[in-house]
Amino acid sequence: xxxQFAVIAAAALATMTAAGIAxxxxxxxxxxxxxxxxxxxxxxxxxxxxTANRAMGAVAASEKLTxxxxxxxxxxxxxxxxxxxxxxxxxxxxxxxxAAYTARFGASQATAASVxxxxxxxxxxxxxxxxxxxxxxxTAPVSTINAAxxxxxxxxxxxxxVNAGKYALRANDRPVSLPSSxxxxxxxxxxxxxxxxxxxxxxxxxxxxxxxTPAAGPPISFPCSTYYGQHYARRLPRVFGTINIPTVVCGxxxxxxxxxxxxxxxxxxxxxxxxxxxxxxxxxxxxxxQDYARAMRIQAPSASxxxxxxxxxxxxxxxxxxxxxxLDVEASYDLAPLANQIxxxxxxxxxxxxxLQAIYNADIAVLNGAGGHPLAQxxxxxWEAGDETIPVNLLNIEHAYLVRSAVxxxxxxxxxxxxxxxxxxxxxxxxxxxxxxxxxxxxxxxRLFETGWSSAVSFDVKNRWINEGLLDGAAGGGPSLLWAxxxxxxxxxxxxxxxxxxxxxxxVRAVPDISxxxxxxxxxxxxxxxxxxxGNPNGFILFPEGGTSLAVPLVAGMVxxxxxGQHHSFGFLNPALxxxxxxxxxxxxxxxxxxxxSRYHGTACDVALxxxxxxxTFDAQxxxxxxxxxQVTRTGYxxxxxxxxxxxxxxxxxxxxxx
Numbered sequence: 001x002x003x004q005f006a007v008i009a010a011a012a013l014a015t016m017t018a019a020g021i022a023x024x025x026x027x028x029x030x031x032x033x034x035x036x037x038x039x040x041x042x043x044x045x046x047x048x049x050x051t052a053n054r055a056m057g058a059v060a061a062s063e064k065l066t067x068x069x070x071x072x073x074x075x076x077x078x079x080x081x082x083x084x085x086x087x088x089x090x091x092x093x094x095x096x097x098x099a100a101y102t103a104r105f106g107a108s109q110a111t112a113a114s115v116x117x118x119x120x121x122x123x124x125x126x127x128x129x130x131x132x133x134x135x136x137x138x139t140a141p142v143s144t145i146n147a148a149x150x151x152x153x154x155x156x157x158x159x160x161x162v163n164a165g166k167y168a169l170r171a172n173d174r175p176v177s178l179p180s181s182x183x184x185x186x187x188x189x190x191x192x193x194x195x196x197x198x199x200x201x202x203x204x205x206x207x208x209x210x211x212x213t214p215a216a217g218p219p220i221s222f223p224c225s226t227y228y229g230q231h232y233a234r235r236l237p238r239v240f241g242t243i244n245i246p247t248v249v250c251g252x253x254x255x256x257x258x259x260x261x262x263x264x265x266x267x268x269x270x271x272x273x274x275x276x277x278x279x280x281x282x283x284x285x286x287x288x289x290q291d292y293a294r295a296m297r298i299q300a301p302s303a304s305x306x307x308x309x310x311x312x313x314x315x316x317x318x319x320x321x322x323x324x325x326x327l328d329v330e331a332s333y334d335l336a337p338l339a340n341q342i343x344x345x346x347x348x349x350x351x352x353x354x355x356l357q358a359i360y361n362a363d364i365a366v367l368n369g370a371g372g373h374p375l376a377q378x379x380x381x382x383w384e385a386g387d388e389t390i391p392v393n394l395l396n397i398e399h400a401y402l403v404r405s406a407v408x409x410x411x412x413x414x415x416x417x418x419x420x421x422x423x424x425x426x427x428x429x430x431x432x433x434x435x436x437x438x439x440x441x442x443x444x445x446x447r448l449f450e451t452g453w454s455s456a457v458s459f460d461v462k463n464r465w466i467n468e469g470l471l472d473g474a475a476g477g478g479p480s481l482l483w484a485x486x487x488x489x490x491x492x493x494x495x496x497x498x499x500x501x502x503x504x505x506x507x508v509r510a511v512p513d514i515s516x517x518x519x520x521x522x523x524x525x526x527x528x529x530x531x532x533x534x535g536n537p538n539g540f541i542l543f544p545e546g547g548t549s550l551a552v553p554l555v556a557g558m559v560x561x562x563x564x565g566q567h568h569s570f571g572f573l574n575p576a577l578x579x580x581x582x583x584x585x586x587x588x589x590x591x592x593x594x595x596x597x598s599r600y601h602g603t604a605c606d607v608a609l610x611x612x613x614x615x616x617t618f619d620a621q622x623x624x625x626x627x628x629x630x631q632v633t634r635t636g637y638x639x640x641x642x643x644x645x646x647x648x649x650x651x652x653x654x655x656x657x658x659x
């Protein structure tokens with residue numbers, strides 16, 4: 001079958017490839033390395049932050065790291081993934097087991113053995129492939145790694161955008177070179193750099209960007225609202241034709257979320273498993289969920305439906321996904337309380353696993369499965385690897401396991417990020433990209449309004465609102481730099497929103513696909529435990545939280561509700577989702593216009609919560625709102641919310657009806 005998807009940024013990738021070849025040539029001429037067999041550079045295996053002016057010294061030669069050499073699957077996997085995901089195709093939902101996928105499409109045993117043999121000959125230990133031969137794992141001191149890959153591992157200056165959490169940021173200083181005998185079998189290598197994954201949750205706190213000039217008069221204080229429009233901040237600087245502005249939401253309760261998304265206790269995800277993909281595991285998460293359910297006055301969770309899987313050293317080196325995990329577990333539970341939840345914690349230690357390698361392994365664990373089946377039918381991923389300029393070898397790894405997930409019938413959902421633009425893996429044509437909305441839930445009306453999440457923040461300076469840009473964040477989205485338009489988006493995504501960036505022709509993959517609540521000022525009442533000095537839980541705290549990290553588990557919960565009682569998992573969702581566009585199965589999130597009532601244009605936040613008296617303006621679509629990238633909210637498909645948000649039981653039954 002002809003490949004349906006194609007990378008279209010040929011010029012960009014050619015440039016990256018050329019850079020990789022040049023880097024490889026330099027590496028082979030480096031006097032610090034001895035003579036070695038003929039080698040081939042691995043295109044796109046150097047990270048953008050590894051530049052000479054940011055290097056801060058070499059990683060100690062004796063430090064041991066664990067790396068993974070990812071292997072190319074067979075090309076036919078993509079055609080099969082498309083066929084089993086497309087309603088009406090004779091192969092629709094004829095998924096393969098993990099073992100059958102490996103036998104039919106995985107790298108061969110001979111390929112894995114060849115790579116393993118080379119790694120052993122180069123001085124690596126603990127060499128072995130995962131069960132599906134996605135990668136070969138190996139451990140060695142840095143001196144051995146440098147010699148084997150013809151690189152130097154160095155430390156680099158971290159920034160707020162690129163860092164390794166509590167660890168020093170490291171990476172290879174040039175593209176990797178591989179022996180010609182194995183180079184053609186390799187997709188990419190992880191573990192050389194340890195840049196952290198980008199988490200996608202946030203609170204409504206803006207003080208970091210506060211204006212330097214204080215507001216006139218005493219600080220203004222007002223309560224947050226338990227439902228939209230409950231309280232108003234009065235006599236503020238005039239905006240939207242009024243001086244009275246609704247206050248930010250304290251965080252919607254579980255029952256409010258259920259009302260807004262049309263939850264029905266008869267369709268509650270029974271028998272369906274949702275995997276929540278994290279790095280590390282939060283202590284006492286099930287106890288937290290119990291306390292959350294009690295605080296929300298919803299049914300208590302069952303220990304028989306909750307489990308955790310810790311990979312490698314798990315949380316031994318910390319819990320980078322703290323807050324994220326609570327948000328994922330609680331939000332998915334709200335909409336699918338009878339589903340099985342499995343929380344998978346990638347290794348958080350600084351032995352090569354910290355960063356993308358840890359999170360990739362967590363997704364692979366879902367696909368490798370147990371008992372002949374994947375661990376879950378749905379995987380909720382509230383993270384991003386970066387924008388579409390990340391190294392090509394990482395893009396290749398992500399694409400390969402997303403194709404595999406489609407073949408095995410696992411729905412892979414990804415947040416689109418909490419800032420404008422297109423990110424990966426959500427932009428991959430085999431990922432379901434979940435965008436975000438701003439949602440007004442009333443006291444008696446479940447849905448007052450819903451619009452795309454792109455919220456500008458203004459500070460009160462001498463009784464005037466001064467715009468500071470998109471400090472409240474925005475859902476990621478827009479046209480992809482890399483991927484051609486997939487068949488499922490044709491005749492749904494307007495050509496104006498699928499135009500290739502720059503001067504290239506042809507239509508491209510647009511992001512997102514679907515969406516749900518994300519704006520933190522109309523966000524979620526998150527519950528977490530507090531702990532004493534000995535690490536024992538001693539209390540429970542509720543506070544508002546949002547981000548596309550909230551949207552993903554909400555959509556995952558609704559998909560689980562739809563899968564309840566079905567003979568097959570829904571697998572890769574997009575071909576089915578786009579058939580629901582424009583129907584009553586989805587709510588169309590609409591733009592804020594001059595005709596929209598003033599009370600739905602934005603909210604006010606006081607000094608106690610946001611650090612300075614603030615105005616949050618909804619659906620802010622203007623290049624004056626840095627770093628706005630041209631996304632829009634509009635009738636029908638748009639690059640803020642995709643086809644819209646799940647419309648309760650209409651969504652559930654419409655998905656089921658597709659077979």
